[in-house]
Amino acid sequence: LILNISATATHTIPSTLYGYMWEDINHSGDGGLYAELLQNRAFQAVIPGTQNALTAWQPFNGARLSVTSKTSGVSPSLPNSLQVQIPQVVSGPIGFENTGYWGIKVQSGWTYQGSFYAKSATFTGAVTVSLKSAQGTAFATKALTGITTSWKKFTFEFQPSVSADNDENVFNVVVDGKAAAGQNIFFGMFSLFPPTFRGRENGMRIDLAETLAATQPSIWRFPGGNNLEGTSFDTRWKWNATLGPLEDRPGRVGDWGYPNTDGLGLMEYLNWVEDLGAEPILGVWAGISTANYSDLTTWPVVPEAELQPYIDDVLNEIEFIVGDSQTTDGGKLRASLGRTEPYSLKFIEIGNEDTFQADSYAAYRWNAFVSAIGDRYPDFDFEFIATTLPSTALTPAYQRIDFHMYNSPDWFTSNAFMFDDYPRNGTKWFIGEYAVTSTNDTNALGDIPSGRLAYPTLQGAAAEAAFMTGMERNSDVVFASAYAPSFQHIKNYQWTPDIVTYDASRLVKSTSYYVQQMFSLNRGTHVLSTTPVSSNDTTPLFWVASYNNETDVVFLKVSNTGTQDLVANIFLVFPSSDLDLQHPLAHLH
Numbered sequence: 001l002i003l004n005i006s007a008t009a010t011h012t013i014p015s016t017l018y019g020y021m022w023e024d025i026n027h028s029g030d031g032g033l034y035a036e037l038l039q040n041r042a043f044q045a046v047i048p049g050t051q052n053a054l055t056a057w058q059p060f061n062g063a064r065l066s067v068t069s070k071t072s073g074v075s076p077s078l079p080n081s082l083q084v085q086i087p088q089v090v091s092g093p094i095g096f097e098n099t100g101y102w103g104i105k106v107q108s109g110w111t112y113q114g115s116f117y118a119k120s121a122t123f124t125g126a127v128t129v130s131l132k133s134a135q136g137t138a139f140a141t142k143a144l145t146g147i148t149t150s151w152k153k154f155t156f157e158f159q160p161s162v163s164a165d166n167d168e169n170v171f172n173v174v175v176d177g178k179a180a181a182g183q184n185i186f187f188g189m190f191s192l193f194p195p196t197f198r199g200r201e202n203g204m205r206i207d208l209a210e211t212l213a214a215t216q217p218s219i220w221r222f223p224g225g226n227n228l229e230g231t232s233f234d235t236r237w238k239w240n241a242t243l244g245p246l247e248d249r250p251g252r253v254g255d256w257g258y259p260n261t262d263g264l265g266l267m268e269y270l271n272w273v274e275d276l277g278a279e280p281i282l283g284v285w286a287g288i289s290t291a292n293y294s295d296l297t298t299w300p301v302v303p304e305a306e307l308q309p310y311i312d313d314v315l316n317e318i319e320f321i322v323g324d325s326q327t328t329d330g331g332k333l334r335a336s337l338g339r340t341e342p343y344s345l346k347f348i349e350i351g352n353e354d355t356f357q358a359d360s361y362a363a364y365r366w367n368a369f370v371s372a373i374g375d376r377y378p379d380f381d382f383e384f385i386a387t388t389l390p391s392t393a394l395t396p397a398y399q400r401i402d403f404h405m406y407n408s409p410d411w412f413t414s415n416a417f418m419f420d421d422y423p424r425n426g427t428k429w430f431i432g433e434y435a436v437t438s439t440n441d442t443n444a445l446g447d448i449p450s451g452r453l454a455y456p457t458l459q460g461a462a463a464e465a466a467f468m469t470g471m472e473r474n475s476d477v478v479f480a481s482a483y484a485p486s487f488q489h490i491k492n493y494q495w496t497p498d499i500v501t502y503d504a505s506r507l508v509k510s511t512s513y514y515v516q517q518m519f520s521l522n523r524g525t526h527v528l529s530t531t532p533v534s535s536n537d538t539t540p541l542f543w544v545a546s547y548n549n550e551t552d553v554v555f556l557k558v559s560n561t562g563t564q565d566l567v568a569n570i571f572l573v574f575p576s577s578d579l580d581l582q583h584p585l586a587h588l589h
């Protein structure tokens with residue numbers, strides 16, 4: 001392949017071009033990026049007496065465990081407690097254990113910080129907590145005393161003496177059998193954290209956070225995705241239920257079939273986005289919930305006459321994020337939670353993938369939210385992003401639209417040029433979710449036997465790269481993009497493929513991860529046009545040239561989607577007329 005790269009820059013490349021879409025799916029948040037080690041830590045969003053109320057908890061040495069709301073909970077937001085009944089006849093330590101999110105990493109030298117609430121009408125003895133292997137080896141232990149008849153919070157920290165050689169470890173809680181015989185003890189709101197990314201309290205798991213940060217994302221779309229929407233209006237993601245002390249966060253049943261602790265809440269997300277140096281793309285709830293995936297047309301929609309409370313909710317969420325800490329309620333609340341300075345917020349996405357209820361989106365929902373936000377915040381030049389079909393006419397007309405692409409390698413390669421002749425009329429696209437999901441050209445979201453990918457593949461990553469060259473070349477109309485979904489806990493997931501797969505202590509970066517990293521780390525500021533001057537067949541090759549006018553570097557990104565072991569000799573040819581030594585492109589890196 002011989003390419004002519006023009007020395008004249010075409011358009012600028014927006015700084016927001018590469019980043020992530022994020023929602024708690026596949027235990028990407030709880031059990032993933034959010035560093036809490038104990039699963040079902042506060043018995044949130046579970047029904048006492050049902051099987052899953054005790055998810056991740058198990059008795060030790062014969063204690064009888066049950067989740068109850070009959071006794072007052074740790075807080076109004078956390079009505080459920082763990083009731084531990086100690087048999088009449090028992091000797092030795094007795095209690096219960098948490099098995100974590102399918103394991104707990106035990107690392108010597110780490111300081112683990114933990115807490116729990118306890119009360120008992122009769123028992124006043126010591127409670128001993130420890131990290132233990134499944135075989136009973138204790139790595140770290142702490143005894144706590146002072147249980148009273150009313151809830152009391154116990155905090156502790158400990159350092160494992162040695163690292164465990166696997167993740168089959170438990171957080172073990174015991175009392176002395178003789179001292180507790182025949183008695184009831186109640187526990188609630190457990191928490192156990194390892195060290196976190198940048199040491200942030202209630203923060204992120206270091207290895208996973210570093211993996212995402214290492215791709216230098218410049219946008220972070222959150223909190224969803226379907227997980228924004230809720231399986232009912234009342235179980236939608238509620239920004240104000242994800243703030244403040246963990247005792248004040250009720251949690252919810254997420255849209256992906258497991259309870260969300262909401263410990264990774266709005267402020268944790270906004271702090272994380274700042275740590276990444278990225279722009280938040282805030283998804284706001286827009287009046288539909290995902291009742292069931294089998295029939296998308298039945299998803300309930302808030303009638304126009306009942307929309308105002310949800311609009312007010314969004315206005316208050318935005319005030320919490322950007323409001324003045326002296327003069328606005330939202331800003332004062334934010335300051336009271338430790339953040340005086342407003343967060344930066346530019347992009348607001350109205351809803352998520354609202355293509356199944358496009359009529360109500362077009363008829364009133366889009367307009368209602370955009371107008372209300374614009375009226376309330378006239379001085380903020382928010383960029384509103386629509387999430388319905390691009391063909392849907394909206395009032396006001398959308399300037400930016402989020403469209404999702406999950407398809408086969410062939411679809412991505414044959415659509416790599418879809419934006420080359422897209423009208424330049426001011427409308428800009430956010431490919432807010434995309435991935436090669438299947439080798440099946442006619443059913444990209446089927447099951448594995450029908451071609452669905454369990455994990456990203458080299459073929460898929462090369463096809464994604466081909467498509468990305470098109471997005472970058474046309475980044476005057478594609479202002480942002482995000483592979484999705486991001487994370488997958490190998491022990492419990494709902495969607496494949498995903499860009500990073502992990503368990504309690506290890507992670508695997510996929511081929512698609514490295515493609516995202518390559519495109520994101522090697523960014524030009526301007527696109528350069530190219531002309532192939534070779535005669536041989538270039539169909540399997542896709543490329544984009546760019547120039548960074550700060551570092552004075554020319555980038556040429558090439559994807560070889562060919563199946564043969566095609567060797568591409570790439571010669572960068574500059575027309576001699578352009579090659580005056582003063583020209584910024586003369587110093588080729």
Ligand SMILES: [NH3+][C@H]1C[C@H](O)[C@@H](O)[C@@H]1CO
Pocket residue numbers: 023025224225226227352353404433484485495
């Ligand atoms: N159905 C996909 C589209 C939706 O927005 C996400 O929640 C899902 C996986 O990323």
